[in-house]
Amino acid sequence: MKQNFTVRHGALDGVEAFLSVAKHRNFRKAAAELAVTPSAVSQAVRTLEARIGAALFTRTTRSVGLTEAGERFFSRARPAFEELIAASEIARGIGQRPAGLLRLSVPPAVVPILLEPIIASFCLAYPEIELEIVAGGELVDLAAQGFDAGIRMGDLIAPDMIAVRLSPSFPMVVVGSPEYLRHRTTPERIEDLRHHACLRLRRSNGSVAPWRFAKGNKAIEAIVAGPLIAHDYPTLLGAAIQGAGLAQVPSPIANSAIADGRLETLLTAFAVTSPGVFLYYPERHQVLPKLRAFIDHIRSQGSGGARDGRPLKAAR
Known part of the structure; x- marks a missing residue:
């Protein structure tokens, strides 16, 4: 007998509001991020808690924290919701001009050598892309911290990443x-x-x-x-x-x-x-137009022999 796998109507209602409050630990900051009123966020969270049947936040006059149920829901809901957003962006970006915020995590040393020569030409070629370069020595979780890609020496990149060579060894x-x-x-x-x-x-x-x-x-x-x-x-x-x-x-x-x-x-x-410097991004995500534009621009400028992205073990 065929089973009914239809997702219950409204199952995702309030999830975005919950994730924003959980990220900021603040209802007003979440409301500002979502461009709604704090009361709307509070109502959305209360509706979600009622539907789930468990309190997700502990609230006092000074702070907002996650309950154990909230912690578990957050750990599972955040990556799932990010995948939905990524799927929407990919679908929306098909056939469109590359646009939006492109965030890159890079070590300070590569900025003057690899990026400065191409920044101006890239910004002129793609005026609808906002390029944000965050220079720091720490390895970051790209998805968790909102980066589209990172740049690092090849021996510092996890083997499950897709990598594009930016320099020779x-x-x-x-x-x-x-x-x-x-x-x-x-x-x-x-x-x-x-x-x-x-x-x-x-x-x-x-x-x-x-x-x-x-x-x-x-x-x-x-x-x-x-x-x-x-x-x-x-x-x-x-x-x-x-x-x-x-x-x-x-x-x-x-x-x-x-x-x-x-x-x-x-x-x-x-x-x-050293194996050289690579741009890298998570294997599970399709390359968005804005990132593909950046990769293609590096290749067109002849920066260190950049080539199509592939798993890092193959790219070295």
Whole structure:
């Protein structure tokens, strides 16, 4: 016998209001986001709670919190609702000119090298797209924080992402200023680093990254020490130029300082190669026109050999 799988009428009523209140923990902010009155939001949430048969929020005069039922409903409803919104956007975008807000999460180091040369031409080519570049060293949950895509070095991207190459592979170089090296013995072996001030990077997970090298076919991680820990490569590079110590950084951001003599490269025989820089986005989402336009624009500008997106393991 055929079963009736029709979704009950009104099953989604109040869900958007609930998700907005849960995100802001505030009925007035949710109302502003949805362009309705606070009383309308409150009524929508009360109707949803009555239909579900459980209180979703704990309310006081000063705060709004989620009940256990609310937490569980939020964890399941948010991704489902985002998928519905994404499906609507994809359907609406078919055959339309790329438009809307395009948010990218990028590390500070890639902005001057990869993005600055194309930002102006992209904005002129697609005036209906608002490009927002959020520069920061932390790896973010793209969907949860409202980003369309991210840009990172390939070895930092989860393997289930679709990735588009933005740069060739490049070495991670150890650099030091002539002033720093003038008073110290130049390191010739990896082991010599124990006698030097080494500037280090703190990863987004809180750990301090070791310096990575290659000795023949063997990968080596060196635990180094020094006076500075930073959260991004440009800070480490600037400190090395000022003579604070040695730094291990991606070669593209150091090339200018090396070329004009502000930095010298060291231990080049042991340099490890990074897979390069990639733009990446979740595999489960179809590429929206605004993101496809950005990818195509990078390709048309000849930025590092960008190519069609594919799972990262295949793109490296």
